Amino acid sequence: MHLRDGAGAVHSQNITDPRLGARLLDLLEGGTPAPEAMDRVVATDATAPFRQLVAVDAEGHTAIHSGPNALGTVGEHEAPGAAAAGNLLASAEVPRVLVQAWNDATGPVEARLLAAFEAAMAAGGEAGPVHSAAITVVSGHGWRTTDLRVDWSDDPLAAMRELVEQWLPQRDDYILRAEDPARSPGYGVPGDDR
Incomplete structure (x- = not known):
């Protein structure tokens, strides 16, 4: 779990790469809304099909990425200010x-x-x-x-x-x-x- 005051919360899971959470959090801290930050990180990561990422920015915008190679039963849900995703x-x-x-x-x-x-x-x-x-x-x-x-x-x-x-x-x-x-x-x- 990656948290930063004034930026938001990010979680990297499934076959996790914690560096992706840090990259997302840095974008959120710079003012990039969660959906745009997620799109940018996923677009530049060749391993994104194996990853599951969740982000909530300080304004309450949310974004979830569940790659097609996430393991087991995958679910995700977003609401203003809250997001959750899981695999297995x-x-x-x-x-x-x-x-x-x-x-x-x-x-x-x-x-x-x-x-x-x-x-x-x-x-x-x-x-x-x-x-x-x-x-x-x-x-x-x-x-x-x-x-x-x-x-x-x-x-x-x-x-x-x-x-x-x-x-x-x-x-x-x-x-x-x-x-x-x-x-x-x-x-x-x-x-x-x-």
Whole structure:
């Protein structure tokens, strides 16, 4: 996942080449709308038939490329400000369900992403077992304010739900500690007299 404040979000998957995500994100940061950026990257990449790319720019424009050599069942869905695509899916409908759940959810971005993940999994998720999950968020502070991963778990959805529940109550304190340590809450450790 490639994220940049003020630019957007890009994901490179299937037989992935992370350099394509970085190229797309650079174009978005330069002001190129997601559909045009996607067209430019795909047109100049000889391996594009093997790739799946998703982009959402800072204005909410979306673009998806699913090459004809993407593996297994492929699905994609776009809505203003949201896009999802997948390969090796249990059903081509999974991305539509994910985007709909994102749009229907309320609360912090992390909670909405978790709701979307839960809905996608309930719709069948991947055709095979899912062992990993990630939630990454930028929010205008210059770094990833949330960057949670679960790797090689028998139940990554439950593990991610637990991480989000632990993280959200303290997320804003960590942002404040970075931006204004003198005003931030104390850590509750010896030597911390706040």
